[in-house]
Amino acid sequence: MADSQxxxxxxxxxxxxxxxxxxxxxxxxxxEVLREVEVAPVPGAPHYVLGIINLRGNVVSVIDARTxxxxxxxxxxxxxxxxxxxxxxxxxxxLVDSVAEVVDINRExxxxxxxxxxxxxxxxxDGVVSRGDMLLILVDLNKLLSEAEWVEMSGF
Amino acid sequence: MSIDxxxxxxxxxxxxxxxxxxxxxxxxxDLEQSPEDSDLLNSIFRGFHTIKGGGSFLSLTNLVxxxxxxxxxxxxxxxxxxSLTSDMMDAFLRVLDEVNSMFEQIRSGEDPDAADPALIQExxxxxxxxxxxxxxxxxxxxxxxxxxxxxxxxxxxxAEVAEAVDAxxxxxxSEEFVSGSxxxxxxxxxxxxxxxxxxxxxxxxxxxxxxxxxSGSxxxSxxxxxALxxxxxxxxxxxxxxDKGAQKPATAKSGASASASSxxxxxxxxxALxxxxxxxxxxxxxxxxxxxxxxPGSAEKTSSPAxxxxxxxxxxxxxxxxxxxxxxxxxxxxxxARKESAAPKGETTVRVDTARLDDIMNLVxxxxxxxxxxxxxxxxxxxxxxxxxxSSLDVVTADLQSAVMKTRMQPVKKVFGRFPRVVRxxxxxxxxxIQLDLQGEETDLDKNLVEALADPLVHLVRNSVDHGIELPxxxxxxxxxxxxxxxxxxxxxxxxxxxxxIDDGAGMDPxxxxxxxxxxxxxxxxxxxxxxxxxxxxxxxxxGLSTKEQISDVSGRGVGxxxxxxxxxxxxxxxxxxxxIGKGTELRIKVPLTLAILPTLMIQLGPRKFALPLSIVDxxxxxxxxxxxxxxxxxxxxxxxxxxxxxxxxxxxxxPNEQDDDENADPHVIMARxxxxxxxxxxxxxxxxxxxxIKPLDKLLQGIPGMAGSTITGDGxxxxxxxxxxxxxxFS
Numbered sequence: 001m002a003d004s005q006x007x008x009x010x011x012x013x014x015x016x017x018x019x020x021x022x023x024x025x026x027x028x029x030x031x032e033v034l035r036e037v038e039v040a041p042v043p044g045a046p047h048y049v050l051g052i053i054n055l056r057g058n059v060v061s062v063i064d065a066r067t068x069x070x071x072x073x074x075x076x077x078x079x080x081x082x083x084x085x086x087x088x089x090x091x092x093x094x095l096v097d098s099v100a101e102v103v104d105i106n107r108e109x110x111x112x113x114x115x116x117x118x119x120x121x122x123x124x125x126d127g128v129v130s131r132g133d134m135l136l137i138l139v140d141l142n143k144l145l146s147e148a149e150w151v152e153m154s155g156f
Numbered sequence: 157m158s159i160d161x162x163x164x165x166x167x168x169x170x171x172x173x174x175x176x177x178x179x180x181x182x183x184x185x186d187l188e189q190s191p192e193d194s195d196l197l198n199s200i201f202r203g204f205h206t207i208k209g210g211g212s213f214l215s216l217t218n219l220v221x222x223x224x225x226x227x228x229x230x231x232x233x234x235x236x237x238x239s240l241t242s243d244m245m246d247a248f249l250r251v252l253d254e255v256n257s258m259f260e261q262i263r264s265g266e267d268p269d270a271a272d273p274a275l276i277q278e279x280x281x282x283x284x285x286x287x288x289x290x291x292x293x294x295x296x297x298x299x300x301x302x303x304x305x306x307x308x309x310x311x312x313x314x315a316e317v318a319e320a321v322d323a324x325x326x327x328x329x330s331e332e333f334v335s336g337s338x339x340x341x342x343x344x345x346x347x348x349x350x351x352x353x354x355x356x357x358x359x360x361x362x363x364x365x366x367x368x369x370x371s372g373s374x375x376x377s378x379x380x381x382x383a384l385x386x387x388x389x390x391x392x393x394x395x396x397x398x399d400k401g402a403q404k405p406a407t408a409k410s411g412a413s414a415s416a417s418s419x420x421x422x423x424x425x426x427x428a429l430x431x432x433x434x435x436x437x438x439x440x441x442x443x444x445x446x447x448x449x450x451x452p453g454s455a456e457k458t459s460s461p462a463x464x465x466x467x468x469x470x471x472x473x474x475x476x477x478x479x480x481x482x483x484x485x486x487x488x489x490x491x492x493a494r495k496e497s498a499a500p501k502g503e504t505t506v507r508v509d510t511a512r513l514d515d516i517m518n519l520v521x522x523x524x525x526x527x528x529x530x531x532x533x534x535x536x537x538x539x540x541x542x543x544x545x546x547s548s549l550d551v552v553t554a555d556l557q558s559a560v561m562k563t564r565m566q567p568v569k570k571v572f573g574r575f576p577r578v579v580r581x582x583x584x585x586x587x588x589x590i591q592l593d594l595q596g597e598e599t600d601l602d603k604n605l606v607e608a609l610a611d612p613l614v615h616l617v618r619n620s621v622d623h624g625i626e627l628p629x630x631x632x633x634x635x636x637x638x639x640x641x642x643x644x645x646x647x648x649x650x651x652x653x654x655x656x657x658i659d660d661g662a663g664m665d666p667x668x669x670x671x672x673x674x675x676x677x678x679x680x681x682x683x684x685x686x687x688x689x690x691x692x693x694x695x696x697x698x699x700g701l702s703t704k705e706q707i708s709d710v711s712g713r714g715v716g717x718x719x720x721x722x723x724x725x726x727x728x729x730x731x732x733x734x735x736x737i738g739k740g741t742e743l744r745i746k747v748p749l750t751l752a753i754l755p756t757l758m759i760q761l762g763p764r765k766f767a768l769p770l771s772i773v774d775x776x777x778x779x780x781x782x783x784x785x786x787x788x789x790x791x792x793x794x795x796x797x798x799x800x801x802x803x804x805x806x807x808x809x810x811x812p813n814e815q816d817d818d819e820n821a822d823p824h825v826i827m828a829r830x831x832x833x834x835x836x837x838x839x840x841x842x843x844x845x846x847x848x849x850i851k852p853l854d855k856l857l858q859g860i861p862g863m864a865g866s867t868i869t870g871d872g873x874x875x876x877x878x879x880x881x882x883x884x885x886x887f888s
Contacts, residue, residue: 040764040874042853043809044860044886052853052866054874057522059851059866090854 009107015136016083016096019071023096023137024103024129025085033099034082050095053082060084062093068144069124087141094144103136105129110138169210170263171507176203177259178573180252185576188245197234201227207255219258222271225279226251232283247278249577510603513564520553520560521849524753527553528846528870561750565600568646568655571610572597575617575644582621589628589638590621595645601653602750608727609655609747612720616657616743617644619716624661624741634738636660651749660740664733666692673698693733694832697721721831725881727751728771754850756867757826758843758875761806765875767848767867768826772880774834775827776842782825793825793836800827801888802836808862808887809878830881837880846870850877861886 013024014033034055039062041051048067052059062082066073079098084091110127126140180203187196208223226248232238254275258268527549534546572594583590601609625631625640632638643658666689673679673695687695699718724731729747748754748771756767757776775795783794784802792799802825825836848867857863862883869875 038873040866040876041811042857042860042863042866042876044862045857049856052857052874054868054872057525057868059853059868059874061854061856063856090856092854092856 011105011107013103013105013136013138014083015100015103016065016081017098017100018065018069018096019074021137022100022134023139024105025083025139025141027102029085029087029141031084031086031091034084034093036076036080036082036095039095053093055084055091055093058091060091060093062095063144064095066095066097085141087144105136105138163214166214166262169214170259173207173210173259176206177252177256178570179203181577182573184245184248184252185580187240188242188580191240194234194236197230201230201234204230216258216262216268218268218270219255219262222251222254222258222276222279225276229279229282238282244282247275247282249581250275251279508563513560513603516560517564518849520557521753523553524557524847524849525868525870529872532870557753561602562600564603564750566603566606567597568599568601568606568653569597570606571613572644572646574610574614578614578617579621579642582618586622587627588621588625588640590625590640590642593641593643593645595643596647599646599648599653601646601747604751605653605727605747605749608723608751609745612723612745613644613655613657615716615720616745617642620657620659620661620741620743624659624663626662648749649746652746653749655745655747657743658740663737663739663741664693664696664735665737669693669695690733691832693735696733697731697831728754728769730771751850753847754867754877756846756848756877758846758869759805759826759839760841760843761839762810764810765843765869765873766805766809767846767875767877768828768880769864769877770845772828772830773826774829776824777827779823779825779838795825795827795836798834800834800836802838803884803888804838806838806840808883828880830884835880835884848875848877 012027014027014030015022015024017023034053037053039051039053042049042061045051048063050062050064052061064073065071074097076095080095081099082093082095083099084093086092109129109131111130112127124139124144126138128138129136180200183196183200183203187193187200190196204223204227208220208227211219211223229238229244229248233240251271254271258271261268527546530546530549534543537543575594576592579590579592582588620642625642626634626636628638631640641660643656645658646653646655648654666687669692670684670687674681674684678698679695696717697720721731724745724747727747728751729745732744732746733741734744735741754767755770757770757773759766759768777795785792785794785799787799791802793802822841823838824842825838826842827834827836829835846869848869850865851867852858852865853860853863862879862885864877864879864882866874866876
């Protein structure tokens with residue numbers, strides 16, 4: 001994940017929940033977390049793209065993590081958040097059920113056991129960290145927008 | 157040698173040389189019309205020279221070689237020692253092409269290939285050796301091995317001598333630096349001076365000249381020396397006071413850098429030297445360099461035309477520079493070089509990266525949006541003061557917007573400049589006689605537009621030349637002058653630019669087009685028969701249609717016009733054709749002045765707002781006021797005696813669960829012009845006209861048909877900007 005911290009063997013993750021599971025994103029890739037704002041749908045967009053939001057004058061696309069992970073849709077509520085991340089020089093928002101905290105993780109703690117979750121979400125998993133009864137799933141943002149789509153996107 | 161594209165000097169060189177090449181292109185074509193114009197010859201000569209100078213500093217040997225040879229030929233031409241032939245013209249144009257392709261290679265980081273040896277040979281042969289040894293040129297050639305004392309040309313009183321000398325100086329200087337030999341012997345230097353004296357020139361600040369070679373291996377002085385050379389040649393012997401003032405600091409600075417690197421001269425000495433150069437210090441001997449030949453008399457004489465104030469200021473600043481950076485040579489390099497390039501223009505212009513202008517434009521866009529929001533909010537305030545404040549913000553923002561827009565404007569000449577060459581080459585290859593008339597070249601338009609319009613225009617002009625203008629014999633039979641005429645003009649009309657391409661050629665026959673489109677199966681006979689003449693002309697924009705029976709390598713494949721039309725439409729522009737058989741054709745392109753801010757019509761569909769480019773909206777009326785009927789399974793609306801098709805935008809753009817009828821809806825029909833036809837769109841509500849800043853959709857959403865971008869509306873929400881032709885294509 002983030003280069004600068006790889007050497008030290010320790011990094012921080014922002015955790016969020018989706019359907020009772022806890023996921024983590026490297027904090028270095030997270031720009032900010034927003035309460036849900038009005039998302040303007042874009043007709044004809046891929047199904048997992050909710051639409052675009054006005055982020056202080058910039059237009060940012062928002063993707064729905066549930067749809068992307070093959071989870072059933074859920075009405076948004078008070079806890080719903082949009083995590084604004086930067087992947088490969090692009091700013092993108094991810095709609096999640098809730099955002100919990102920032103945790104420190106040692107590289108040694110990360111298991112590469114991919115057999116968690118359903119097959120749809122397994123694709124985007126970088127590894128898992130288990131702490132007591134908590135299982136934290138690390139998301140590989142680069143894969144979240146699958147490779148084929150990245151190619152498609154950079155083609156324009 | 158590999159080319160370091162990060163190199164700032166290289167980048168500067170590419171930009172500058174690019175401009176010179178463009179000018180050369182124009183000038184060469186002009187030259188064909190007036191081969192004796194010595195101003196033109198001089199400026200072409202200087203163009204090649206400047207490119208060569210920069211090229212040699214960057215060790216682009218192949219580039220230098222071909223420029224050098226061309227320069228030699230032009231030197232003879234401008235001295236009227238040989239005269240221009242059409243073969244030579246062709247060769248020069250080929251040289252230009254070669255140089256252009258070398259620049260392409262350099263831009264992609266390759267070392268340019270050598271020019272075609274045959275071409276070089278041709279250039280060499282142009283310089284008839286017997287004619288090439290006139291009296292003035294002789295000393296220059298004699299000195300060809302020595303390092304150059306380049307500032308000569310400005311002071312030499314006789315123009316011809318100056319030219320001969322500066323040619324030699326330039327040539328030798330660059331050779332010198334390329335070879336890396338930095339030695340100049342006193343003997344050689346003496347003889348150079350003698351030669352200069354002998355030929356009637358008055359050598360001046362020779363000490364500088366000599367000091368340069370003494371530190372010749374040093375990067376800074378090479379750099380500055382080259383820059384200085386370019387400077388001097390750019391101004392070629394026109395002793396205007398401003399030039400003098402500008403050249404002085406440059407000269408002084410090269411001295412400064414020499415001293416910085418060699419440490420052979422103290423600040424005091426340097427000051428004294430400067431004074432001497434500016435004719436202030438009377439002491440003839442101060443120069444600390446080994447300037448045996450320093451000629452105080454002439455130095456004083458030559459500096460006299462410089463206004464004392466300017467000279468003084470210049471010397472002071474140069475001296476300061478040398479004092480501040482006596483040892484730090486890399487540090488001295490950039491500021492010095494930069495200052496030199498700015499100085500000759502009297503520092504009235506600054507070169508700004510276009511990315512920075514784009515940033516500013518974006519920020520102004522934000523400001524416009526915020527103003528729009530305030531305008532929306534102001535209705536909720538009753539306060540008179542708030543009204544006033546917002547009104548003045550309104551005015552200021554509008555002014556700022558147009559001021560920033562102006563910084564991005566470029567004269568349309570930038571596009572037009574290439575046409576004389578295009579037309580000339582084409583006319584020659586098609587054996588036609590064509591005169592190209594450029595009008596309104598100084599019209600300004602947005603930089604992005606200038607770039608975007610270049611290709612379509614080239615295509616249209618080629619079409620006019622190839623399809624429009626007839627062969628000379630045919631023209632004569634038709635009672636027209638043998639020479640055809642193509643007029644390319646630009647003019648501003650409100651917030652639009654009108655570009656037109658007018659030819660006095662054969663014109664287009666609507667019947668032929670009609671028959672053609674039917675034969676090719678692109679349209680059925682009935683539909684074709686219903687078209688009026690204008691509709692027929694517009695057929696040429698259909699993909700797959702060519703009116704030319706034979707496909708030439710110039711045009712006629714029937715793909716181009718389609719692309720042109722698409723491109724113009726993308727720019728929110730329109731294209732219109734008028735043609736009369738036997739009289740000629742006129743193509744009119746209408747594009748907005750800028751691409752950054754788009755006038756739109758805001759509409760509402762259910763809960764969402766969308767924006768339509770205002771340029772395509774013809775008419776708006778209430779849905780209830782007109783009669784809808786179904787023809788051919790399609791909904792149409794009766795309007796002005798016609799029955800254009802009507803589409804319901806909400807069916808296209810809203811999700812199924814949002815499509816329930818809105819009770820508040822006040823449905824309107826917007827008649828839009830799409831290509832040649834009129835199409836109606838039913839919308840829930842028309843909100844009004846708004847100028848918006850286009851925010852491109854990010855990559856995740858790009859390429860979705862019908863979506864041109866997005867914008868932030870006055871109330872802070874997002875509206876999608878629709879691309880109507882794209883929508884029609886994907887939904888209807």
